Amino acid sequence: MLVAVAFISLLSYYLPSTTKVHVTGTEVKRIDLADKDGIARTRDVRFIVTKEIDSGKTKVFRNEDTGWGWPFFFKFNSGDLMGEAVNFHGSDEKETVLVSYYGWRLTFLDLYPNVLSLRAVAPSHTHVPVFNIVVLTLLLAAGIFAFLKIRRLRR
Numbered sequence: 001m002l003v004a005v006a007f008i009s010l011l012s013y014y015l016p017s018t019t020k021v022h023v024t025g026t027e028v029k030r031i032d033l034a035d036k037d038g039i040a041r042t043r044d045v046r047f048i049v050t051k052e053i054d055s056g057k058t059k060v061f062r063n064e065d066t067g068w069g070w071p072f073f074f075k076f077n078s079g080d081l082m083g084e085a086v087n088f089h090g091s092d093e094k095e096t097v098l099v100s101y102y103g104w105r106l107t108f109l110d111l112y113p114n115v116l117s118l119r120a121v122a123p124s125h126t127h128v129p130v131f132n133i134v135v136l137t138l139l140l141a142a143g144i145f146a147f148l149k150i151r152r153l154r155r
Helices: 002-014 078-090 130-154
Strands: 017-034 040-052 058-063 097-102 114-120
Touching: 017 058, 017 078, 040 078, 040 097, 058 078, 078 114
Parallel strands: 058 114
Antiparallel strands: 017 040, 017 097, 040 058, 097 114
8 A cells, every 4th residue: 555655656746747827937046965975066946936827826846957867858958948937927918838847846845846848828728638648548557467467377
């Protein structure tokens, strides 16, 4: 049971989610972290501040490249996304933007979801998460296949 909860939590964290927002600001923060060797590393982290259209809540997103590492979104365009966010914020009309992201906002850990893409959409746009549907279908098929294989071996 604990393994199932951990697996579902990982899927919830790493599968992309979307929300419709208005971009209300951008910001860059310098963050100092110490690595395993105790050497201080400095990096700039980009943030995109938004306001959800449905609820009116403010949401802050981190905008960092994932590169070749985990998770395998191969995101190398954080600078371009920041430029898009600045353009959305600076436009005269408030454009509805579909933000695709992964992760959770955990205030006590200072953890923000990471933006994967920004796209202008119509206010009535309804997003269908095709990637998530395909991944979950493949995982379900693999689970059923493994269950049947194990059941056959036990007989």
